[in-house]
Amino acid sequence: MTETDFDALHESVPALPRIGAGADTDRADATVIPFHRYTDYDRRWPVPGKGEVLVVPLGGLGRIGMNWTLYGHDGSWVLVDAGIAFPDQGVEGVDCVIPDPAFLAPIRDRLLALVVTHAHEDHIGAIDRLWPQAIDCPIWATPFATKLIARRLDEAGALEKVTLNSYPVGGAFNIGPFGFRSIRMTHSIPEPVALAIDTVAGTVLHTGDWKFDPEPGIGQPTDIAALRKLGDDGVLAMLCDSTNAHKDMPPTSEAQVRRAFDQLFATRKGQIAICCFATNVARVASAIAAAADAGRQVALAGRSMRNCEEVARDLGLLEHVPEPLTEPAHLKGLDRDKVALICTGGQGEERAALAKLARGERRFPPFGAGDTVVLSARVIPGNEEAVEKVVSKLRARGVEVLMGSELLGGEPLHVSGHPGANELRELYALVRPRIALPVHGTEMHLEAHARLARAAGCQAAIMAEEAEVVRLSDGGSRVLGRVNAPLLALRSQPNGDRATYNPVKVLVAGQV
Known part of the structure; x- marks a missing residue:
């Protein structure tokens, strides 16, 4: 599909919902109300009443990524998270995929705020691309997420144009007819929270990404008491992380990964590189501390890695973790048994630090026979080919590559940040949503x-689809219809910069 076809296609997308899903008990527990009975028909958007909460998931359903969820109540709307998704492997020229922000135009004056659960890319990645030129509502986030968002907005020249509010983990605040209570959770990033959204129609719990980790490394464990009290008070509905819902998983903790890193440095000679997500500050801290305890000099590689480390130090999250060297080049010439590199690129990204190390770029110490690289991350589905290319280059140089699925001394080199089915059952026992x-x-x-x-x-488990409008009320739940919410694929920039929202729109038909 060409760029010039896009506007015509945008106009042709049906605005009215599919009707007749009421007999599908997997998707609704009541008869579907035809949308035109419930909405301003000319603008194709529902007007939420006082006795209900309308939920419109715009991403994260049928895919991993692009988490956007609209909540409507008493004439107003709030958005929870605004992330991106990445295109399928093999789709070239596309940086990321987002909902087309133009679809929000009919409710723009009633969209009161964006509230962020945590700072992963699939939850905040659209912010610096869309605020304030396409969406201009205030943003609320925890301190760690606020600082990361502020850095990105500043780089985009938009920081002074956006209202950015910070709320404490465990804190409460009000936005129009919505009350928000943040509940401390654990995940593979600092300060993840669940949001209890209070309305006169009932409380909805939006969990964000989470797991139960008794020793998260950074921050405190999940606030079980707050979740139990929420359940005691009554929860109308819960929107919850499904990433590992298909399987029971043994309880895991970041503390196990730290022990695996200790074993790594105790049993391996030569240079060691550990690759993980930059936002997994607990993992980065474990790697730095384990290397330092083994008498190794440590350097960080990757812009996002350095950004996250600086923000975490500013917030006092790394008070007892030694400061690393600033550049990988500083490791050159040192005893190979006394150096360690912590880097980005575990998903095979061509411009990330690990790929550059595998190519032997000059700013990195050369890795070869006797050296070790650890990929302390899960390979996201769709990235397998890219990761294998990087791993093959490293192994061709004689480097030993350990994957996150491997054990050292009986401890894992990676643990998931999401709940398995067993942890989901524990959460449902605490919260008891209707x-x-x-x-x-x-x-x-x-x-x-x-x-x-x-x-x-x-009482009901709703299998909604992206852009469907789900009505939650004391009388039950039902799928009312769907809004017109096309997707945009943003172009990759030739110089490697992040894509921004602009008039050049590309629709990758069948790929997003």
């Missing part, structure tokens, strides 16, 4: 989560 709306997963994940929720005693 209605479940599984999010953040492929169809397989969502279906497994819905079955689990029904078995846990939920």
Whole structure:
């Protein structure tokens, strides 16, 4: 599809919903109301009333990534998270995929705020690309997320044009008719929270990404008492992470990875590089501390790695972690048994630090026989080919490559930041929501989560689709229809810069 076809296609996307899903008990527990009975027909958007909460998931359903969820109540709307998704492997020239912000135009004056659960790319990646030129509502986030968002907005020249508010983990605040209570969770990033969204129609719990980690490394464990109290007070509905809902998983902790790193440095000679997500500050801290305890000099590689480390230090999250060297080049000439590199690039990204190291770029110490690289991350589906290319280059140089699925001394080199089915059952036992709306997963994940929720005693488990409008109220739940919310694929920039929202729109038909 050419660029010039896009506007015509945008106009042709049906604005009215598919009607007749009421008989599908997997998707609704009541008859579907035709959309034209419930909305300003000319603008194709529902007007939420006082006795209900409308939920419009715009991403994260049937896919991993692009988490956007609209909540409507008493004439107003709030957005929870605004992330990006990445295109399928082999789609060239595309940086990321987002909902077309133009679809929000009919409710722009009633969109009160964006509230962020945590600072992963699939939850905040669209902010610096869209604010304030396409969306201009205030943003609320925890301190770690606020600082990362502020840095990105500053780089985009938009920081002074955006209202950015910070709320504390465990804090409460009000936005129009919505009350927000943030609940401390654990995940593979500092300061993840669940949001209890209070309205006169009931409380909806939006979990964000989470797991139960008794020793998260950075911050405190999940606030179980707050979740239990929430359940005691009554929860109308819960929108919950489905990433590993299809399988039981043994309890895991970041503390196990730290022990694996200790074993790594105790048993390996030569240069060692550990590759992980920059936002996994606990993992980075474990790698730095384990290397330092083994008497190694440490350097960080990757712009995002340095940014996250600086923000974490500014917030006092790394008070007891030694400061690393600033550049990988500073490791050159040192004893090879006394150096360690912590870097980005575990998904095979061509411009990330690990790929540059594998290519032997001059700013990195040369890695070869006797050296070790650890990929302390899960390979995201779709990135397998890119990761294998980098791994093959390293192994061709004689480097030993250890994957995150491997064990050292019986401890894992990577643990998931998402709950398995067993942890989901624990959460449902605490919160006891009447209605479940599984999010953040492929169809397989969502279906497994819905079955689990029904078995846990939920009155309804709604299998919604992206852009569908779900009505939650004391009388039950129903899918009302869908809004017109096309997707945009933003161009990759030739110089490697982040793509921005601009008039040049590319639709990757069938790929997003």
